[in-house]
Amino acid sequence: MTAATQADTAQRNWQGRNSLDVERVRADFPILAREVNGKPLTFLDSAASAQKPRQVIDTVRGVYETEYANIHRGVYFLSERATANFEAARGKVQRFLNAADVSEIVFTRGGTESINLVASSWGGRFVKEGDEIVLSIMEHHSNIVPWQLLAERTGAVIKVAPIADDGSFLLDEYEKLLSPRTKIVAVTHASNALGTITPVKEIIRLAHAQGAKVLLDGCQGAVHAPVDVQDLDVDFYVITGHKLYGPSGTGALYGKKDLLDAMPPYQGGGEMILRVSFDKTEYNVVPHKFEAGTPNIAGSIGLGAAIDYVSELGIDRIAAHEAEILAYAYERIAEIDNITLYGTAPEKASILSFQVEGVHPHDVGTVLDQEGVAVRAGHHCAQPVMDRFGITGTTRASFGAYNTHADVDRLVAALAKVRELFG
């Protein structure tokens, strides 16, 4: 059995079930058995980075223990096996996103590198002075700063699509920003700070009508909803491994084949070349043109195992489960006085962003941690949207496949302690 297929066979058959068996899911995640500060771990920070199931951990360990070598180089058995497993993982990403061709999947270090790759390579070649780049106000810094760097280099202009008070994407306002000058629209599929799921099909249709390309930041989105890049007709789609229950330092960029073909390399080095001489260097074909240097071999194979894992559970089933937990969290948090919620759009991922009136999010986070409850406190690397609401940060609980009603109960009990302490 290969390392890459161990995960498949280790998994149970979830077909035929309508809902997630959350206790069985929890049993897959070894870390959930530990205690923090003498309390059972209540992990509510999957939107920052999800925990890893045994299937992913075992796959990565299996690569190193039995099938590790550098890829695309050696002519020996182990290198051939490692290459096959690495490329099989690429195929898993392709099927996960329903890309037309496996060469449209570029492995990266994560969402940030995927976006930087497009901004630097595609942007560097096709974006000129006076061209416009449209972002939304609720982007993660990783989908803002690469475009600012590009704008600084080229003289392009950044336009920012606003949101409603509940965090909903304002399609009308967005449409007003589009013009023939718009070169690319780069927006999130699901906001990490508010949870808002954006109307991606309409966003793409309106951008294409003006001749603009669209990059979707799917770091949160791909975790909560099935993605079909062909159906969306999206030009670039970005995923990260670590939020998808996969290893950190892994990710992928989907790009339409003709776009990737027309783009110059992002980094130079080994693997991305066909032939090097001091007169002229010929670049490799996509996706290898964008994969300079030895990649995260075991990690990318682990990402493939993570995709197997979530596919087996069913993204739809995970999403339905998370929606149920979020609804319960809304219900329970209403019992605590003076809580302000941020991000209550009708379409949203399982993110509960809030402020406890009069108490700074970091103080909330520290009290919760003492109760074993891990949440994110701060600006969530999305300062423009914090400014939009006139706040410096929120406390954010985010729910994954392994979270339960009991987790929500522990969150609410810990928030009661915040009130007790701070009055």
Add this chain to the structure above:
Amino acid sequence: MSELRELYQEMILDHGREPRNFGRPEGANREAHGDNPLCGDQIDIYVRFEDGVVKDVGFEGRGCAISQASASMMTEILMGKTEGEFKALFDSFHDLVAGSDAAAGAVDEDALDKLMVLAGVRQFPMRVKCATLAWHTMNAALDEGGDHVTTE
């Protein structure tokens, strides 16, 4: 709850809720801005520094109870202090909250006693920067030339 009670002592909650010396004092001639990029907290420190002495000091900014209380208490303690006295106190305060014992030299023991309420921070390593941001910023304000600091 006991470690939390030690961290969030009543005096800290009081200073956090109602910070003293909040605002820019008249005649301020030194100032600096401090950032904690980790949480987005910001602080501005304003000092009227004359004849080698802190004649007046105030601050503005937003932050957690720890950072606000630390800034507030610092401004109270520094009134009338020399730059050298501030630096000695900063060293001792840093040791107090970071849990090390590197500092040497004479320190105003009364002032340090007042700061003891912040000692609970040493049980919470992630929060040490909250407690020291105002102090780093004060340090920059007194150092002519430096006017911007970050905890990172």
